[in-house]
Amino acid sequence: MKVVSKRKLMKQYGFPRRPPPRGPKAVLGDQPKVLGPLERVYQEIAILKKLDHLNIVKLVEVLDDPAEDNLHMGMKQVLPVMEVPTDNPFAEEQARSYFRDVILGIEYLHYQKIVHRDIKPSNLLLGDDGHVKIADFGVSNQFEGNDALLSSTAGTPAFMAPETLSDNRKSFSGKALDVWAMGVTLYCFVFGKCPFIDEYILALHNKIRSKPVEFPEPPTISEALGNLLQRMLDKNPDTRITIPEIKLDPWVTKDGADPLPLEEEHCTVVEVTEEEIQNSVKFVPSLSAVILVKAMLRKRSFGNPFECPSRREERSMSAPGSLLM
Template sequence: MKLVSKKKMVKQCGFPRRPPPRGAKAAQGEQAKVMGPLERVYQEIAILKKLHHVNIVKLVEVLDDPSEDNLHMGESLADPVMEVPTDNPFTEDQSRLYFRDIVLGIEYLHYQKIVHRDIKPSNLLLGDDGHVKITDFGVSNQFEGNDALLSSTAGTPAFMAPEALSDSRQSFSGKALDVWAMGVTLYCFIYGKCPFIDEYILALHSKIKNKPVEFLETPVISELLKSLILRMLDKNPDTRITIPEIKVHPWLTQDGMDPLPLEEDHCSAVEVTEEEVKNSVKFIPSLSAVILVKAMLRKRSFSNPFECPSRREERSMSAPGNLKGSSGEGNREELEDLREDEPSS
């Protein structure tokens, strides 16, 4: 069960407006409906719940306690493909196998007009079927048009792209951010650590923006792999390699001998209805309210069963004498009855 702050989701939510209608609705010229901040969150959750791909983790249910800030997001359980740093990185062949899954998963998300914004090994789960599955959409954005134009930073510092840390750029490509983070992730697969490391955040930002990528002496990797990593970690997002180009890179396809499936073979558009948006989150009362209501129902009374007996007597001074006289005994019975529900130590 993952906890996500509703306030943060509203703040970071990537729905400045409702995405344009697709298919028949678009042909009919249906007008977009302006949505409020929390409605946008529910819209995003409804879409995430309908994502269906072998390389995307399945969002099972989202629970909302109105008294808390957090949403409880229930996802399919699995372990991260790698914890960074590690002294046991993957071989080049193993890295290729896992990275092919990541490429297909990101292509599917981009097809759904979603940028992830926090790709890293700990957000990649290894399923029972042996496939890598992308998870944790807490800072993801949905966009209109061909790409997301972002203006705020989000994600994990060591995986952030240089353009997101620049003071001169007012907006930057969401797709290019994902590609950069994928490049850092691939580097981690091979070396077990990030290409840019520093304990001070400003120094880390400086390295990401200015320091060239360095390849370690061990393990020795192919020139094709080096070329792919360098193109993904191109500090200029305008010349950085794209997902379609990554899919046909000779390292990933083993010189074309093992091509990846075409986009149309594994991607189909997800549409959500207003009813699905309305039911995207299951509202639950707080735990304290559940306990109180249960006790009241058991006693068939609307009085608070946990209220101090003396205070209840004070408020009953105007009641008939026989009722006042029996209140103490009744309270003792209620407290004894409630203790039966308490777990034994």
């Protein structure tokens, strides 16, 4: 269960906003009604609930207490694929397997016109099926056209792309940001730490902008993996490798012997109806009371399940004949 603030989701840099319809739906006189901030949140929840991909974590249900600020988002139970830093990084074969899952998950999101903006190991969850699933869309953005042109920074400092830290760039490619963060993540997979580290945020920013990528030893990585990391961690987003190019990379495909599926083989456009938007969230008055009652039913007891035993015994001794109502 993930708890998120409705106020934060309604901010412009928070939950992605659905772009206007494309094609026949976009004709004049057939424009959709203008959604309020909270309606946009529910629309995006409807979209996230319909995202259906092996490498995207499944959002099962969202509970909303109208009197509270928080939404409770229930997801399938999975664990982070890696905690960083670690003294036990993955061998190349394991890293390749997990990274291929990340590639397909990101390609699927970009196909839905969503940029994630916060790819990192702790947002990559390992399912019971052994596949990595991308999670946490708290700072993602939805876009129109071929790419998102962003002007604000978001995400985790050590995974931010250098162009977001530049004073010269007014906007930057959302897809290129995801590729950079994927490069940092792959580096973490094989080295157990981020390529740029500093306890001071300004020094960290300076390293990301100007320090070349270095590969510590041990472990010694293959030349093919080193080449891919260099291309993903290219400080110039205009020459940085793209997702279609990554899919064909020799290290990813074992020199073509193990190709990834084509985009059309694993991606379909997600559309939501007005009814699905209306039903995207379950409104539960006094959510804490519902949780309390469910806990009581599970324990088959009408006593307060959160009361300490000593207090319960003390009360029962003072009123031995009383009944709990």
